[in-house]
Amino acid sequence: MIKNAPSLKNKIAESRTRLYRVALAWCGDQMLAEDLVHETIATSIDKCDQLRNEDQLFAWLYSILNNKWCRHLRKNKHHDDLNEQIPCEESGPDTICQELQLVNQVRHAITNLPVVERQVISLVDLEDFSYCDVAKVLDIPIGTVMSRLHRARKNLLVRMDSVSARNANSISHIHRVK
Amino acid sequence: MKAFDGIDNQVLGAFIDGQLDAETSESIIIEMDTNAEVRERVYQLRRAKDLVRLGFSKATPASGKNKPAFQSRWKLRSMSMVASITALAISLSSALLGYQFAKHETLINPGNIAQTTLQQNPERILLHISESNTEHFASTLKYAEDYLIKHEANGGQIAVVANTGGLDFMREDISPFKEQIISLMKKYKNIHFIACANSVKLLRKKGVDLKLIDNVKVKQPAIDHIIDYVRDGWTYKKVETLVKT
Numbered sequence: 001m002i003k004n005a006p007s008l009k010n011k012i013a014e015s016r017t018r019l020y021r022v023a024l025a026w027c028g029d030q031m032l033a034e035d036l037v038h039e040t041i042a043t044s045i046d047k048c049d050q051l052r053n054e055d056q057l058f059a060w061l062y063s064i065l066n067n068k069w070c071r072h073l074r075k076n077k078h079h080d081d082l083n084e085q086i087p088c089e090e091s092g093p094d095t096i097c098q099e100l101q102l103v104n105q106v107r108h109a110i111t112n113l114p115v116v117e118r119q120v121i122s123l124v125d126l127e128d129f130s131y132c133d134v135a136k137v138l139d140i141p142i143g144t145v146m147s148r149l150h151r152a153r154k155n156l157l158v159r160m161d162s163v164s165a166r167n168a169n170s171i172s173h174i175h176r177v178k
Numbered sequence: 179m180k181a182f183d184g185i186d187n188q189v190l191g192a193f194i195d196g197q198l199d200a201e202t203s204e205s206i207i208i209e210m211d212t213n214a215e216v217r218e219r220v221y222q223l224r225r226a227k228d229l230v231r232l233g234f235s236k237a238t239p240a241s242g243k244n245k246p247a248f249q250s251r252w253k254l255r256s257m258s259m260v261a262s263i264t265a266l267a268i269s270l271s272s273a274l275l276g277y278q279f280a281k282h283e284t285l286i287n288p289g290n291i292a293q294t295t296l297q298q299n300p301e302r303i304l305l306h307i308s309e310s311n312t313e314h315f316a317s318t319l320k321y322a323e324d325y326l327i328k329h330e331a332n333g334g335q336i337a338v339v340a341n342t343g344g345l346d347f348m349r350e351d352i353s354p355f356k357e358q359i360i361s362l363m364k365k366y367k368n369i370h371f372i373a374c375a376n377s378v379k380l381l382r383k384k385g386v387d388l389k390l391i392d393n394v395k396v397k398q399p400a401i402d403h404i405i406d407y408v409r410d411g412w413t414y415k416k417v418e419t420l421v422k423t
């Protein structure tokens with residue numbers, strides 16, 4: 001049991017944004033991501049005396065987040081509606097900025113990956129978790145981490161390239177009209 | 179990204195993630211120097227990694243604040259503790275001076291002080307409700323009322339924080355326990371009903387004409403309330419656990 005509980009609780013509270021990014025990558029919905037993070041923080045603050053090694057704090061937090069996310073998926077088996085909640089990739093006032101548009105496209109692409117791939121890619125690429133830690137957090141073998149990660153990256157690139165191709169087509173179409 | 183020349187794509191992935199030992203990493207670097215296809219594959223994997231970061235690195239919770247208020251609150255608490263200890267020391271000194279015949283144990287026995295402190299500060303409870311579930315609502319009310327009956331006299335406090343579906347509990351239009359909540363708030367000053375500002379905002383955004391029961395507080399997101407209370411020494415309880423027990 002860790003002696004300095006207030007400091008640990010502070011660390012948990014401060015991890016909110018990190019948890020949120022990963023939760024958002026997993027579920028693709030801002031409000032749901034916030035709820036998952038709320039639940040994760042509440043549970044971890046409540047049970048922080050169960051954490052034996054503070055170095056494992058983030059792995060522990062992401063395990064809790066993963067449990068909350070899996071529980072949500074089990075409770076809401078029809079989660080196809082996630083597609084309705086993903087950020088809009090159409091051009092609009094808020095996507096005029098090219099970077100923002102790209103951000104939306106990436107989020108769209110990631111939220112369309114299979115759940116298991118989303119989980120692995122976000123922990124490795126956003127949180128810089130080692131494969132070993134990801135395996136522990138998600139309770140899967142390292143080999144599975146590697147294969148899911150590879151598939152996730154491959155699928156992400158395929159999706160992004162197809163978006164780029166669509167955009168290029170629409171631009172050339174506009175040129176023809178002009 | 180097809181497999182190539184004995185270097186597995188997963189190994190290249192492990193290379194860009196820094197998961198390989200120095201020797202294997204070096205052999206890949208050497209291969210990249212001479213082999214354009216391997217170089218391209220590594221580039222594509224890095225691109226995927228960069229895209230993920232680009233997509234989410236700037237994402238922050240809507241209400242994104244991790245308030246540093248805790249430290250100042252702790253400072254306040256420390257100051258108040260110092261003040262209490264000083265007051266206690268003064269009263270003890272007066273007592274000792276005034277009543278020379280009194281036995282020391284009666285005055286300065288730490289056990290007595292601890293007992294007094296416990297009686298003055300019973301466990302403060304924070305109930306968190308996040309599902310629209312009548313059974314959960316009923317359990318919350320029962321727990322709160324039992325607690326208040328037991329601790330009303332000695333300054334016990336209980337707060338009920340609701341978010342997402344749990345918000346229904348505190349809605350004037352649909353809460354099945356509206357009257358009981360109002361009655362509890364009238365009867366006891368040491369119960370607080372708090373609605374999550376985010377959930378309220380979301381429902382209103384969806385066009386729900388949301389009206390909360392009078393005196394239900396809405397200040398900040400549920401999680402901020404929870405963090406503040408727990409940091410302040412309150413005991414957090416999820417309502418589901420009450421139902422189970």
